Amino acid sequence: MKWTVITLFAAFGSLYFFSCRNSGGSNEGSVGQAPPALSAEEREAYLGKGAETTGATFVALSGQLKSALQEEGVAGAVQYCNLVAYPLVDSLSRVHQADIRRTSLKVRNPEDEPTAAERAVLEEYHAKKATGEPLLPKVEATGASAVAFYAPILIQETCLKCHGKIGETLMEEDYAIIKKLYPEDEATGYQAGDLRGMWSVTFRR
Secondary structure, three states: OOHHHHHHHHHHOOOOOOOOOOOOOOOOOOOOOOOOOOOHHHHHHHHHHHHHHHHHHHHHHHHHHHHHHHHHHHHHHHHHHHHOHHHHHHHHHHHOOEEEEEEOOOOOOHHHOOOHHHHHHHHHHHHHHHHOOOOOOEEEEEEOOEEEEEEEEEOOHHHHHHHOOEOOOEOHHHHHHHHHHOOOOOOOOOOOOOEEEEEEEEEEO
16 A cells, blocks of 8 residues: 555654754644544545655655765754755645644754644554554544644654764764754654654645
8 A cells, every 4th residue: 555655754754854844834623523534545545645745855855954964964954954944845835735744742943843633643653652553654634625644753873963862872062053043952862763753744635
C-alpha cells in the first residue's frame, strides 16, 4: 500500500530540517458536528497523497540543508532553516493545496506548537512507542471539507547534531547558535531512534 512509502520519509524526514519553520495552519473542525467518515478508498487515497506531499517536501528541503550542514556545520544548517526554508515550505503547501506542518511535544520554533488535535495524535504515538507498537501514518476527517494526514518522525544519527544531548552529541558552541535564533527551544536531549514528532498535513476535500 502507498502508506508504506510514508514510513521511509517519516523515519528520515527529521534528518536535516525539523527545526525549520512550517507553514501555518490548523485542523478544521465543525463545532458540535462530527465530520463525515472517510471511506476505505478515500483513506487509502489520502495516505498515498500524504506520502507524496511529505516526500516532495523532504526532497526539496533536505538537499540544500544537507549541503549547508556539510559545508558550514550546524551554524549554516540553522541559518538555512531560519531563512531559506520558510518560503519554500509555504510554496510547497500551495503546490500541494495543503497545509504542511511538522510538530512535536518539544518544539524548537514556537510556531510549531501542536494544535489540540495534533497533540492528541502525538501523545498516541508516544504511548505506542513506549510499548513497542508500530508507529504508522494515519488519516482522519477533521471537518466537512478537511482531511488530516499524520506520520511519525524518528530521530536519526545526523539529527543529533542539532537535537542531541548538549555537551555530548550536540556541541555547546553549536547550541549557543541555536539559542540565538530559537530562544524558547525545547528540542534537545534526543537519542537515535527517539520519536521526534510528526508530519501534520491538512488537505481540503
